[in-house]
Amino acid sequence: MPKARVRVIDLETAGNGATDVCEIGWQDVVFDEDGRWTVNEERGACLVNPGRPIAAETMAIHHILDEQVADAPFWKDVAPSILRPDGGVAALAAHRAAFEQRYCTPRLSGGAPWICTWKCALRVWPDLTRFSNQMLRYQRRPEGLVHELGLPAHRAMPDAYVTAHHLRDLLNTASIEQLLQWTTEPGLLPRVPSGPDRGKSWDRLGTDALRDYLRDRDADIRFSAQSELARRGENGEANADKPAQGSFL
Template identity: 70%
Template sequence: MFVARVRVIDLETAGSSAQDVCEVGWQDVVAEPDGRWSLSEERGALLINPGRPISPATMAVHHILDADVADAPFWRDAAPSVLQPPGGVLALAAHRASFEQNFCRPRLTGGARWICTWKCALRLWPHLPSFSNQMLRYERMPEGLIQAIGLPAHRAMPDAYVTAHHLRDMLNQASLEQLLEWSAEPGLLPRMPTGPERGRSWESLASERLIALSRDRDADIRFTAETELRRRGLVEEPAAPPLAQRTLF
């Protein structure tokens, strides 16, 4: 039976290679009959054996020990049941989803689309001073978030639970398709993030400076600078893709 849900995923890892997951957590956000979105009771976490020792540096973040995962399944075996649950998903979601996507490859997700709650927060709440998952938690104080379930931070299920509250509120402000569209683009930064202009609005920067920033190595900076140049009429709108020719049968 199909379930109208988005599954929020959070991973704790032992490194950067595709199998280095040591914990996965999830929390579902579901569409109610009245069109609103809410958190369901479907949440959980699994320890995962990364197949190699966990470094002290990563233990210091999530406090998962080698002994904790010694008898746990490998990621390639455990992932499909979490990422492709019975009833399917409308999308998967994560905060800074590009990180999770490094490990949740399409062959494990069934090709599911992704929502990045970090990118969507930039669009929906640009007035906020910071956009990390935990900062959004305390800047916004989402309704219904139970403090104890969202702790400890930097463990997979509590972090997914916190992210799901942000996602719920986003889905109640913008459509699923809009969130997916924003997530497929680089981040639209509300303020200059680095350098001597850090904290300044993009509108306050000279056009010559924006042109230079549109060639920056950072994709989010390039995209935001190009967007502001386009707003000023200094860069043409990207051409719409050609319509596919219809075939008569």
Template identity: 75%
Template structure:
């Protein structure tokens, strides 16, 4: 870890590994900072790290199979509530927090720990800036785009908190150098704008290729990203208003 100038615009990328699905089940947090230099260019810094966290109960086999963190490794680690704020609210300037599919991190990184710092979702932002890419997972973006300066070994192993945050930070850097921080924050506050239909008979088609009738059906889908994507295309055609679709066809259980 190196010391950086913390008065410059800074976004801290966060990645979590968890031991289950409970509200305090974090077993590792990783971070990587991205700052804006004196010329206005965003860059990945040497400020990165990771801490193991005691989730307070045994880690499930399903999650151990993903990140390979063992109960014995976190037995003497601090609890989430003891260390979260120190990572999420570091000294110096923080303009935003960021994560890939940030809704997951936000389940655990609540305003109690973040102080209300806004979030950037690099998954939602990548679909806006690079819509022609075929896939948008963190690791697929890594190998589809091959971001400059990404040291392959630092970004491994995948599915551990610091390496994943490091990879995400390179996507964030490039997003910030193509559009503004405020634009990324705005997109991140909306559902994901999917470039193509994700499933079904129309899978892989751009929304602009669908009939109005098909779009109206998708605009009632239980998935918020699908609804939003269909509604956006209907709005572009002048066929959508807030009253035109009242309820999803099947309400979400979430």
């Protein structure tokens, strides 16, 4: 298998600007000679100078200080070598990959496809109660995950290391092509996430309720309701892919 490596990426940021990365971490998952995907020893992290002060709101999450990144390289200088390692990658991956993709643009990544472990976990482990990176860690207890290497949480390398164990198990359950396909679609939520139907699986809802959810502003909710209607052989509204009103955000 060519390029039998998926590189998991995790970013910590200074804020929400286009170049606000202050740390990147990575962990490789490789296809071994036994025909299984495994987490190998190729991992690391690099501090990045975001070019501006780190916001207190994000500093409170990752605890990276301005003085620690003052002499670090800028994002455009450090990203390509990490996102495009020698030998290439079959894909890049992240938990809720849309966040990392905001910063790891095709120009920096070489156009590599992405796997979102959050979207794929919804499909493969729908019976779990929550799907954050750390909740998956403690609900699933992935084999071989060294507890100390996954700490502290909310730092780039430990989080990438934890995500890589979810990715390994996903790749050993479904094909890489399937994971890539799921990533291109909205999240298929196993249960209604909020409101009066919170916690109910979609198959417990009546058709009218499902059609109401087709007008939700959340794309994952609309997609999940539409998928249940399709499973029943029913069509949704023609404009089901559009929310009833625009976002105020």
